Amino acid sequence: MNTARIARTETFEHTITGLLGKRADLFNEAERIRDRLAEIKNDIGAIDRTLGVLGYAGDLDAAMPRQKREVIFGRGELTRAIMGELRHAEGPVSSRDIAKEIVAMRGEDARDRKYISDLTKRVSKALRQMKAEGHVKSAVDAKGSVSWERRA
Structure with missing residues (x-):
């Protein structure tokens, strides 16, 4: 009768190495998918x-x-994130910063410029609502750029 011996180690070196390799593979796959998505969006723009x-x-x-609506932020999550950034x-x-x-x-x-641009618009809209509620104040510089800070 052949008895199989279970290999056990005191450390998780092999597991850690395997997980790091898998993480790198997934990251690279996400990069390829993001690049392909950008290509598709450019192609759609050219067709339009x-x-x-x-x-x-x-x-x-x-x-x-019809596409499924993508929820990026939960209720109040963007406002809390904005206030956290203004606090620090x-x-x-x-808004862009x-x-x-x-x-x-x-x-x-x-590096996703479209995502940053879309999020900047959302942040600007949220800040305008927060200003109307009296939570933040804005100032316009000589170039016409708006900057935001918390109300004291």
Whole structure:
């Protein structure tokens, strides 16, 4: 009768090495998917421009299949993140700077310009609502840029 011996180690070296390898594989796959998604979005933009040049006057968004709404922030999560950033800021900050800090805090890709731009718009809208409620104040500089800070 052949008895199998179970190999056990005191450390988890093999497991850690395997998990680090798998993590690297998944990260690389996510990069490839993000790059492919950017290519697809560029292709759709090119097709839309070509349709316009060819005289198509219909509503392109209405012709699209309905997509599931992506929830990026839970209820109140963006407002709490904004207030956290303003609390730690050493002076007035722009909506874009707040958006970049939130992306970094969440561990997301800060190089995704479209995501940063979309998030900046959301942050700006949330800040305008927070200003109307009296939680923050804004100032416009000579260039027309708006900066934000908490009310004292």
